Amino acid sequence: MLGEIPQKTSAYLLTCLLLLPWLLCAALLAVDFSSWSAISLGALTSLASLTYLLRQTGKAQPDESASSTTSDAQLQIQELEPLRQAVAQQAQQITQHSRQVDGLLNTAIDQLTASFTNLNRLIGRQINIAASLTDRYSDSDVSEGGMSFQQFVVTTQQTLGLFVDSTIETSRTSMELVDSIDRITHKIGEIVKSTSDMDSIAKQTNLLALNAAIEAARAGEAGRGFAVVADEVRALSTRSSVFSEEIRTHINTVHKELQQADTAISHLAAKDMSFAMTSKKQVQGMLENLELMNGKTVHAVEELQQVSQAVADDVNTAITALQFQDLSSQLLAQVRKHAEQLEHFSTDLGGMAELTQEAQQNHLHTQQQQLSNKLHNPVSQTSMHAGEIDLF
Amino acid sequence: MNEANTAVIRPGKRFDFQAYRAFRDAYELELAKSSVHCLVVDLQEVQYIDSAALGILLLLRDKALAQNKMVELCNLHGVAKDVLEIANFHKLFKIN
Numbered sequence: 001m002l003g004e005i006p007q008k009t010s011a012y013l014l015t016c017l018l019l020l021p022w023l024l025c026a027a028l029l030a031v032d033f034s035s036w037s038a039i040s041l042g043a044l045t046s047l048a049s050l051t052y053l054l055r056q057t058g059k060a061q062p063d064e065s066a067s068s069t070t071s072d073a074q075l076q077i078q079e080l081e082p083l084r085q086a087v088a089q090q091a092q093q094i095t096q097h098s099r100q101v102d103g104l105l106n107t108a109i110d111q112l113t114a115s116f117t118n119l120n121r122l123i124g125r126q127i128n129i130a131a132s133l134t135d136r137y138s139d140s141d142v143s144e145g146g147m148s149f150q151q152f153v154v155t156t157q158q159t160l161g162l163f164v165d166s167t168i169e170t171s172r173t174s175m176e177l178v179d180s181i182d183r184i185t186h187k188i189g190e191i192v193k194s195t196s197d198m199d200s201i202a203k204q205t206n207l208l209a210l211n212a213a214i215e216a217a218r219a220g221e222a223g224r225g226f227a228v229v230a231d232e233v234r235a236l237s238t239r240s241s242v243f244s245e246e247i248r249t250h251i252n253t254v255h256k257e258l259q260q261a262d263t264a265i266s267h268l269a270a271k272d273m274s275f276a277m278t279s280k281k282q283v284q285g286m287l288e289n290l291e292l293m294n295g296k297t298v299h300a301v302e303e304l305q306q307v308s309q310a311v312a313d314d315v316n317t318a319i320t321a322l323q324f325q326d327l328s329s330q331l332l333a334q335v336r337k338h339a340e341q342l343e344h345f346s347t348d349l350g351g352m353a354e355l356t357q358e359a360q361q362n363h364l365h366t367q368q369q370q371l372s373n374k375l376h377n378p379v380s381q382t383s384m385h386a387g388e389i390d391l392f
Numbered sequence: 393m394n395e396a397n398t399a400v401i402r403p404g405k406r407f408d409f410q411a412y413r414a415f416r417d418a419y420e421l422e423l424a425k426s427s428v429h430c431l432v433v434d435l436q437e438v439q440y441i442d443s444a445a446l447g448i449l450l451l452l453r454d455k456a457l458a459q460n461k462m463v464e465l466c467n468l469h470g471v472a473k474d475v476l477e478i479a480n481f482h483k484l485f486k487i488n
Contacts, residue, residue: 175412
């Protein structure tokens with residue numbers, strides 16, 4: 001039987017030894033150690049302490065007194081019964097909580113992975129859109145039959161150039177026409193001069209006819225026939241004058257027509273070139289604006305693309321990082337194994353009371369050995385930096 | 393190309409259709425001279441130029457080339473310079 005003082009010491013030690021691991025656990029939690037590792041560590045240590053105490057109790061009996069009775073040990077075990085139940089309860093709690101955490105993690109991580117995957121897909125689309133935009137703006141070759149802004153401006157410039165060329169060509173031809181008109185006018189002048197020659201010839205003929213008529217009158221009867229001829233010649237000279245007058249009238253008409261043609265040609269030839277200059281400057285300005293705008297747009301789209309790429313990289317990192325779920329699940333399963341061992345042990349302790357002292361000792365020894373066997377830890381990692389992930 | 397065989401023609405302020413005949417008379421006089429191998433059109437005084445003037449210059453070029461003679465432009469400024477540039481005259485004429 002244990003004495004008064006040793007019994008008190010024993011109770012004191014028991015309390016200390018059982019509390020100490022949990023204090024350690026709290027301390028570990030405080031320094032941000034993996035919480036479940038800490039709890040399982042605390043539970044394990046307290047169980048080890050309990051085992052130790054029970055063994056001490058078992059050993060103490062033969063040391064203290066050879067005549068100690070079985071009932072003393074049974075009493076000890078009965079006194080420890082509430083403690084055993086508490087430990088069993090704790091172990092169950094650990095198991096239950098770890099399952100909860102596992103479930104929560106599973107759900108949350110599944111959702112996160114789905115979200116991130118979707119995000120990744122959307123970013124991929126965004127990058128493609130940005131790329132197509134960049135192509136559209138920077139590539140002048142538009143294959144879909146459409147026309148790029150640059151092409152439009154270049155075509156407009158070419159059209160303007162063609163228009164200017166044709167205007168100048170028209171002017172050149174007009175100037176040739178002016179030359180022709182001038183040559184015709186010159187010829188007309190010569191014709192007018194010829195008609196005046198005709199007029200003077202007609203006048204002289206008229207005079208000659210008049211003289212002939214006078215001479216015929218002098219000749220009397222013999223000159224009558226000659227007088228008739230002289231009259232006819234006068235009539236011809238008069239007709240000749242009328243003709244040359246008619247020719248002059250026609251030529252005047254032609255001259256007036258030519259002057260009108262000259263005016264018309266001047267309208268054709270003389271185009272104010274300021275339209276071309278204004279248009280060219282406008283087109284040039286438009287081109288510069290467009291290039292500036294395109295440059296800015298391309299720059300912005302490229303930046304967008306870079307941002308999207310960065311986001312995509314981050315999302316990929318996040319998706320990779322989400323694989324910590326596997327690690328956590330395995331760690332939690334490990335925690336549950338530890339808890340099951342504790343539970344198993346505490347159940348076993350419950351059946352010890354009916355055993356003999358020797359059987360109790362053997363039983364405890366076996367239990368201690370079982371608990372001492374370290375479980376294989378499948379996860380050695382403590383952090384989740386990318387690149388340090390072992391997939392298992 | 394020395395001074396002797398070069399003739400200079402100076403159109404007035406308005407180089408347009410109305411100026412044609414006087415201009416033509418001036419250059420035809422020079423082209424008729426066998427000693428003249430190069431005609432220089434000095435545009436110093438020109439303040440207005442229209443498409444007719446461009447046609448006039450092209451026609452002058454054709455006529456001069458027919459006689460194996462050169463036409464050069466000089467003293468381009470202001471509107472005349474802009475218009476001749478738009479018409480790509482630097483590809484057709486030697487411009488000083």
